Amino acid sequence: MKKIILWEPSFTVLNKASLLEAITDYLVKHGLIKDQKEAIIAINKREILGSTLIAPNLAIPHLKSYAIREAALIFVKLQNTLTDWQKDSQVERFIFTIVPEKCPVADLKMLKYFYIKLADDKKMEIFSHGSQKEIQKIL
Amino acid sequence: MTIEYRQALINYLLKHRDFSSGSELSAVLNVSIKTISRTAKRINSQSVNRPIIESKKGRGYRLNYQNYLEQSTQVKKFVNVSHLTSVERRAAILKRLLVAAPQKHQLSSVFGKFYVSDSVISSDLKILRKMLHKYNLQLKRRNEYIWIEGKETEIRRAINDLLVTDDVISISHFLQSNQLIQQQDVSFVMRQLRLIEEQMNSEIPYPYNVNLFSHLYILIERYHNVGSLIGKKFELQLDEKAKLRQHSKETKLCKEVICNLNTYLNTQLPKIEIYYLYQYLTSSRVDNIRIDRNEISKQVREITNCLIKKVTENQQYMHINNQKLFTSLAKHMKPLLNRLTNNIKVKNNLLEQIKLEYPRLFEVVKNASAYLTKKYLLNPIDENEVGFITVYFAQAAENMRPPINIMVVCTTGFGTAQLLRAKIEKRFSELNIVKLVAGRVLNVEVEKHPEVDLVVSTIKLPSNIEIPNLVVSAMFTMKDQECLEQEVDHIRREMMTQ
Numbered sequence: 297m298k299k300i301i302l303w304e305p306s307f308t309v310l311n312k313a314s315l316l317e318a319i320t321d322y323l324v325k326h327g328l329i330k331d332q333k334e335a336i337i338a339i340n341k342r343e344i345l346g347s348t349l350i351a352p353n354l355a356i357p358h359l360k361s362y363a364i365r366e367a368a369l370i371f372v373k374l375q376n377t378l379t380d381w382q383k384d385s386q387v388e389r390f391i392f393t394i395v396p397e398k399c400p401v402a403d404l405k406m407l408k409y410f411y412i413k414l415a416d417d418k419k420m421e422i423f424s425h426g427s428q429k430e431i432q433k434i435l
Numbered sequence: 436m437t438i439e440y441r442q443a444l445i446n447y448l449l450k451h452r453d454f455s456s457g458s459e460l461s462a463v464l465n466v467s468i469k470t471i472s473r474t475a476k477r478i479n480s481q482s483v484n485r486p487i488i489e490s491k492k493g494r495g496y497r498l499n500y501q502n503y504l505e506q507s508t509q510v511k512k513f514v515n516v517s518h519l520t521s522v523e524r525r526a527a528i529l530k531r532l533l534v535a536a537p538q539k540h541q542l543s544s545v546f547g548k549f550y551v552s553d554s555v556i557s558s559d560l561k562i563l564r565k566m567l568h569k570y571n572l573q574l575k576r577r578n579e580y581i582w583i584e585g586k587e588t589e590i591r592r593a594i595n596d597l598l599v600t601d602d603v604i605s606i607s608h609f610l611q612s613n614q615l616i617q618q619q620d621v622s623f624v625m626r627q628l629r630l631i632e633e634q635m636n637s638e639i640p641y642p643y644n645v646n647l648f649s650h651l652y653i654l655i656e657r658y659h660n661v662g663s664l665i666g667k668k669f670e671l672q673l674d675e676k677a678k679l680r681q682h683s684k685e686t687k688l689c690k691e692v693i694c695n696l697n698t699y700l701n702t703q704l705p706k707i708e709i710y711y712l713y714q715y716l717t718s719s720r721v722d723n724i725r726i727d728r729n730e731i732s733k734q735v736r737e738i739t740n741c742l743i744k745k746v747t748e749n750q751q752y753m754h755i756n757n758q759k760l761f762t763s764l765a766k767h768m769k770p771l772l773n774r775l776t777n778n779i780k781v782k783n784n785l786l787e788q789i790k791l792e793y794p795r796l797f798e799v800v801k802n803a804s805a806y807l808t809k810k811y812l813l814n815p816i817d818e819n820e821v822g823f824i825t826v827y828f829a830q831a832a833e834n835m836r837p838p839i840n841i842m843v844v845c846t847t848g849f850g851t852a853q854l855l856r857a858k859i860e861k862r863f864s865e866l867n868i869v870k871l872v873a874g875r876v877l878n879v880e881v882e883k884h885p886e887v888d889l890v891v892s893t894i895k896l897p898s899n900i901e902i903p904n905l906v907v908s909a910m911f912t913m914k915d916q917e918c919l920e921q922e923v924d925h926i927r928r929e930m931m932t933q
Binding site: 341342345346347348349350351356358359360393395404407408411412414415416 | 845846849850851853854874893894906908909910
């Protein structure tokens with residue numbers, strides 16, 4: 297399973313739509329997603345069902361879909377905050393999780409441990425406010 | 436807003452180290468959340484730069500113990516007797532008369548500083564007489580003198596009941612005005628308590644340690660004040676001697692403590708003091724002993740069994756009878772029966788909270804206790820004691836509670852569901868998470884797991900879900916936690932009534 301950190305990437309992100317476009321485009325180019333359009337639809341569908349915000353500035357959009365080729369965790373820290381990710385919130389950090397419909401058990405186990413880690417308040421604090429180095433260390 | 440609210444809020448926070456949410460406090464004190472906030476502000480206005488009650492958004496309120504202590508001692512320092520209420524005035528007079536009984540006091544020296552009229556003095560004396568009558572004590576007045584007469588045991592019982600709170604700090608404040616002597620007395624008594632604990636090879640838990648402390652402290656103060664007036668005629672009766680002989684270990688220890696007191700007070704205390712201390716000691720719970728069922732006396736076993744039988748006759752509590760409850764309760768009942776025989780009262784600081792949390796169980800235990808007193812011809816078991824017993828049953832009931840099974844749902848069954856699972860496991864140990872499930876297969880999974888009591892989800896659920904469900908945010912905020920707590924309580928109540 298791949299773990300990627302995109303720390304203040306150079307692509308321009310003005311809103312939620314452009315972020316999803318840019319991230320999925322990046323993942324397609326790296327061979328992790330096979331159908332960009334389908335992936336964006338799946339993420340949006342999930343967001344409509346309920347918020348994925350887990351801290352005031354941190355969201356964990358995630359999807360399980362046939363559009364995914366390989367499981368991956370992608371941490372993104374933007375240069376600017378997004379005001380349209382969720383009403384009344386300013387989100388600048390994201391942990392995208394992508395999982396293929398048929399995912400190896402080892403990857404699922406890794407994801408499980410990652411989410412358990414994420415439930416720890418100190419780790420959560422690092423993901424919401426920590427430096428690139430600190431995040432690299434716990435990811 | 437009354438002073439009672441303020442005190443109730445402080446009392447509650449004193450018993451809870453961590454933050455308590457506004458809604459929790461509002462439910463406990465039966466006032467609005469706004470009133471809680473206003474009360475906290477009002478309390479803090481007494482000490483502007485050092486808040487007594489700290490508040491934190493999203494977490495609630497917490498007592499700053501250091502600031503509280505400083506503030507409360509400051510307030511005490513500046514108490515002006517002329518501003519005392521009539522109840523406080525009478526308590527102050529009672530203290531003076533009881534601690535020094537049977538010493539005579541000039542009426543003017545007792546009432547003079549309060550600047551009250553003759554009619555107020557008469558009505559105060561009338562009320563004090565009534566209060567003391569309960570302890571078979573008499574308030575005497577002759578010429579311009581007043582004093583209290585009665586048995587030494589009754590005088591101490593009255594001091595204990597009327598003047599001693601369960602706050603050790605206030606015990607040490609109320610009697611001895613000389614700070615240095617007061618500190619010496621306190622540290623002497625503390626040393627004796629440690630000696631008792633060492634010799635018994637155990638800790639004496641709260642509130643029994645406070646009871647023993649106040650007994651020894653009052654004894655010292657009485658001998659400091661009126662040692663020569665306390666009759667030395669009290670000799671041990673035959674049955675008392677027999678009891679002491681039966682419990683040689685405790686008797687030896689009591690003798691040692693009284694011997695230390697003799698040295699400390701430079702006097703020879705009457706032998707009856709050994710017996711008084713013995714009564715307190717055997718009326719306290721000692722924590723070290725693992726009681727073997729066969730070691731419990733026939734009387735304690737019979738009464739404990741009868742109490743359990745009576746409480747579990749109630750359908751709601753019929754499932755809580757077990758060996759563990761018997762063992763722990765018997766351990767409590769042994770000194771309780773001694774307390775009843777010896778007329779020793781123990782204050783239960785948590786009584787109001789126990790009544791609030793377990794109203795039904797408290798009533799059931801109260802009725803069962805009343806039945807016991809009739810059947811075994813015991814002295815009445817008061818509400819303080821009923822409160823202690825209730826806690827044993829409540830604990831047994833909680834241990835016997837089956838866990839609540841929940842299913843955690845998100846779109847995929849691994850993302851926010853996994854995160855939520857870790858958070859729920861951390862905060863709600865009583866919940867058993869059966870499975871993490873993807874939203875699209877929820878109906879199928881619910882059918883497969885009929886044992887599930889509640890579905891907790893981070894996504895909106897279809898309306899055709901037939902079992903209780905709760906949607907929370909992935910953040911699992913304090914509000915979400917409160918909602919889950921309420922839902923769990925609701926399910927528990929339903930379980931109890933089924």
